[in-house]
Structures are given as structure tokens and as C-alpha cells.
């Protein structure tokens with residue numbers, strides 16, 4: 318890009334949150350990447366938490382873990398999956414981080430003599446963070462998604478910072494995309510544009526004129542609606558795009574491309590145009606939409622009311638499914654329903670081809686999951702355990718196979734006589750909760766001959782991302798192994814990283830302490846998820 322000036326694309330949202338800004342951001346990035354540019358993406362979360370790590374999954378969905386151990390917003394997961402890049406914790410900026418830095422600077426005397434204010438001190442800090450990440454990572458184009466909706470009090474300093482960047486970076490180096498909802502009235506079936514118009518007015522009041530509007534709507538945007546939105550937003554009609562409901566989120570880049578969205582972005586940002594090569598992506602989308610077979614997979618967890626809590630696992634299953642020609646039909650099982658007798662394990666698990674024991678924290682639902690694990694183990698149903706899933710599988714094995722009847726995790730019962738799962742040694746002195754778990758990518762040393770070793774193409778060392786405080790207690794490993802549990806991966810420090818059963822004992826019984834789903838990509842599915850689905854579909 319001749320004279321290298323970084324281009325910034327800001328994505329704002331209107332009317333409602335969860336309107337699909339994350340997918341639009343990721344799709345914009347993919348199209349530009351396939352035009353030959355290096356692209357990064359930042360998510361701004363205007364809440365006061367420093368990161369997403371301390372938030373309840375019910376409120377905020379999954380905490381996405383980056384290579385460097387950031388506990389970030391789940392949109393970073395979309396960015397990584399669409400762009401096929403590894404982002405860092407710096408790609409998720411929150412109000413908490415900004416204010417913390419500004420206040421620390423004030424205490425150090427960096428602003429000596431001044432009154433510290435939102436404008437310019439907070440806005441300057443926001444701008445310098447965005448620029449710093451863009452410069453450090455050397456990208457041609459940095460996407461910046463501003464979370465929440467236009468008009469939220471918390472979002473204002475970020476929008477103001479974006480507005481200032483438009484002036485400072487020059488208009489030809491910035492692009493503003495506004496994503497807003499046009500609902501359909503159920504009584505009349507009409508597509509209503511007023512909410513979109515109002516959110517554009519709100520944006521204009523702040524001083525931002527969007528360069529493109531992407532309209533989320535249940536069915537394709539009608540011409541009349543497009544015309545109205547364009548007129549009221551002072552845009553030409555070809556800058557208003559339809560982002561209607563699709564079968565899969567992975568179709569969004571294709572839909573936007575079909576409407577020439579990438580051409581508009583390239584023109585405004587003065588980028589040399591090159592037709593994005595989307596053949597592989599299209600092929601992947603086709604496979605997601607037309608599986609050769611469908612199988613039922615039980616998803617056993619305790620945040621099942623909000624499926625977003627397990628976003629990366631759901632996507633990892635789709636990636637592996639597309640690769641194998643399998644459509645995973647996810648059957649959500651709330652572990653507390655098992656625990657409290659509202660559902661019968663046998664009834665619900667007898668018609669699934671496999672089950673995932675989902676990650677989690679705390680006591681609620683744990684016994685329900687343990688009973689399900691026993692049923693899956695004894696009935697030879699393929700099972701994959703992730704993080705807490707591994708820990709509960711070890712507890713079940715200790716109780717029912719190794720004869721340690723009251724075995725438990727000290728997370729669930731601190732006075733258990735057999736603490737087969739216990740706090741990591743390094744966690745024993747940790748007193749604060751934010752960002753203090755064992756986090757991020759760490760090596761797993763795979764044991765030759767095991768299932769996991771074969772799944773990873775006989776690699777001796779692989780890296781997966783972690784997020785946990787507890788581990789298999791080394792004192793019990795021998796006892797478990799004597800009874801037939803296989804430890805198939807170890808950490809550098811000799812901690813258990815993966816367990817499995819021998820093929821003669823079970824068709825597929827595997828669990829990892831790490832979360833391989835965080836590194837699964839549409840065109841590079843996670844080996845563990847491929848192995849699990851293959852076994853569930855009896856393709857082994």
C-alpha cells in the first residue's frame with residue numbers, strides 16, 4: 318500500500334445490542350483480507366469491568382481466551398475465526414482499562430497541573446490505545462467495533478474518540494459502518510425503517526456520518542426501505558446494505574460481497590481493488606448448509622439458557638462437521654435438570670450419538686454432569702470433556718472405577734476425603750479474581766500411541782489455550798492410571814493435560830484441560846473436535 322497509512326474502519330450499532338456488529342466486523346475484515354490486505358480487529362466494550370473474565374456467562378456469553386491469556390469478549394472469537402489470525406488481549410479495550418490507566422497516570426503526576434477530563438484525557442487514551450495496537454501489529458487496516466448501541470452513556474467517549482480520529486487520520490483513511498435493525502411488524506408484515514433512521518440521527522448528533530449502513534432485518538431489505546434509509550441518512554442507495562437472516566453467520570461475507578459492499582469500502586479508503594477470492598469459504602459454507610448426515614450431540618452444561626456461553630465450542634463443532642460432512646444437531650441439557658430429577662439421563666442420552674461435557678465453574682450442576690458422565694462411560698457413548706468436563710470425568714472415574722467413593726474437586730467440596738481435583742499450586746496464594754487463572758496458550762506434551770497424539774498427526778508438542786484454577790491432583794494420578802485411565806498429555810510442569818480410555822474400553826472417551834475450541838477455524842477445524850465427531854458418527 319504505497320505510502321503506508323493505516324486505515325481505520327469503525328463499526329457502530331443502533332437500535333438494539335446483539336444486532337450482529339461482531340459478524341459484520343469479522344465479515345468486513347475477511348473481504349479486505351481476501352483483497353490482499355493485512356487486517357486486525359479491536360473490540361471496544363464500554364462497560365467498566367477491566368475485562369470479560371469476571372462476568373457471568375449468562376450476562377455476557379462466552380469469555381474468549383486469546384493466545385496471550387486475555388479474557389476477552391466473544392466477538393474476538395468471531396474475528397479470529399473469520400480472519401484466521403491470533404489476536405491479543407490488547408484487541409479488547411474496555412472503559413475499565415481506559416479509566417484505570419488515566420487514573421494511574423494522574424496519580425503518577427503525568428497530567429500535573431491539569432484538570433483531568435473525559436475530553437481530552439480519556440479520549441486521548443482511547444485513541445492512543447487503538448493506534449498503538451494498529452502500529453504494533455503492523456496491519457494495513459484496523460477494524461474497531463464499538464460495543465453497545467449509539468446513545469448509550471458509556472459509549473460516548475469512544476464515539477467521540479472515533480470522531481476525532483476521522484479528522485486526525487484524514488477522512489480518506491477512515492470509514493464508518495453503522496449496523497442497525499429494521500424490524501418487521503408481525504401484524505402487517507411491514508419492514509420498518511424508523512428505528513434505523515433514529516439511530517443514524519443519534520450518530521449524526523455526535524458528529525459521525527456513516528459511510529455505509531448495514532440493515533439487520535429478518536428478510537431481504539425492500540427497495541422502498543433502502544431508498545428511505547438512504548434519503549434520511551444522506552447516503553446514496555448503494556451505501557445501504559441488506560443483512561437479512563441467513564442459515565449461517567458464515568454466509569454474511571458472501572451476502573455483503575454480492576451487494577458490492579467491499580467495493581464501496583475500497584473506494585472510500587482508496588485501496589487498490591482486487592477481487593476477493595472466496596472459493597474456499599463458499600465451499601465451507603456449502604458444507605455447513607448441506608451435511609451428508611445429521612447426528613445428535615448432547616451439550617451438557619449449566620449455562621445452557623444462553624447458548625452464547627459456549628460460542629467457540631458450537632463453532633468448533635460446525636467447523637469439524639463441515640470438514641467431515643456431518644451436521645451436528647445440538648441437544649442442550651441443563652445439568653441442574655438432571656441433578657434435580659427434572660429429566661431422566663437414560664431418556665435423554667439414549668438418542669444421542671455423542672456428548673460434550675462443557676466447561677464451567679462451581680457446584681451447581683456438577684453432580685448432574687457426573688451422573689451423565691457415568692451413563693456415557695458405561696454405555697460406550699462417545700464423550701468429549703472440556704476443562705471442567707475433564708475434571709468431572711476424573712471425579713466420576715475415581716468414584717466409580719477407582720473406588721474412591723467420595724472423590725471430588727475442592728472447588729465443589731473443600732473437605733472431600735479424596736481431593737482428586739485440587740487448586741493448582743500457583744493458585745494457592747492468589748487472592749484476587751480478575752485475570753488470575755492459569756490462562757492462555759501453553760504446551761501439551763502428547764503421549765505417543767494415544768488417541769489425542771494420533772488426532773494431532775503424531776505431534777509431540779502442541780499448544781492450546783487454558784482458563785482454569787484447578788487441576789488433577791498429582792497425588793491421585795497413579796491410582797487412576799492403575800485402574801485404566803490413560804493420561805495422554807502432560808504440561809511442562811507435569812500436570813495432567815488430557816485423559817482418555819483405551820479403545821478397548823470405550824469407543825471415544827477423551828478430555829482436555831485446555832480449550833481446543835478457541836483455536837478452531839472454519840478451514841482448520843480442531844483435531845479433537847474432528848476426532849470426537851468422527852467417533853460419534855462411527856466413522857472410525
Ligand code: GLN
Pocket residue numbers: 675676677678679703704705706728784785786787788
Ligand atoms: N472450574 C474449573 C477450574 O477453575 C474449570 C474451569 C473451566 O471449565 N474453564 O479449574
